[in-house]
Amino acid sequence: MDSILRAAGMYVALMLLFRVAGRRSLADLTTFDFVLLLIIGEATQQALLGDDFSFTNAMLVIATLIVLDVGLSLAKLNSKPLARLLDGHATLVVENGRFLHHRMRRARLTEADILESARDSQGIESIEQVKFAIVERNGKISIIPTE
Template identity: 70%
Template sequence: MDSVLRAVAIYLVLMILFKIAGRRSLAELTTFDLVLLMVIGEATQQALLGDDFSLTNAVLVIATLIAIDVGLSLLKQRSRRVARLLDGGPTIVVEHGKVLHERLRRARLDESDILEAARSAQGIVQISQIKFAIIERNGKISVIPD
């Protein structure tokens, strides 16, 4: 039972920490992000398994994590409020060629991030050519040309 409680606690802590970190950290992994995720994975493994490295304990922890994930996905399907709380929603950061600086600041992005997405997706080189730039729930930036 200790393993199940550890799995639940670690799942919730990681979910909260990644929510605090924001969508930007999920959009594209840099080398630093990959190393950080590997370290988090190792620390999480130690916290989840403790001193019990048995196959039974590992299976129990994995089953618990999957059950939590499935349970939350079912809960999100039933409740828009829960889905919004867990996944957030899209955020418009450029509207009709005007940068919405406060939203951009809260997302910890800058204009160069928007322009990079605009160049790679649409070949756009100026903010004034963007009708909407939207940070999607998954952290990607969608650009709609003017």
């Protein structure tokens, strides 16, 4: 029972921490982000398993995490407020060639981040060529060029 409670607690804690960290943290990992994620993974593993490294305990923890994940996915299908709370929503950061700096700050994006995405996805060279740039729920930046 202890393993189930630890797994459920860790699941909720990590969901909250990564929600606070924002979508940008999960979109394009830098070397620093990757190292941090590895350390978080190791700390999580130690917290989940405690002193019991048995196969049975590991499978119990994994099953608990999967049940929680499937349960939350089903709950999000039936509750738009819950889905929005857990997954966020798309955020417009460029409109008609103009940066929306207040929204960019909330998303922790720079002009360079948006321009890089515009070059990568559309071959766009200047912000004037961007009709809309949207930070999607998964942290990726969608670029819609002007016509």
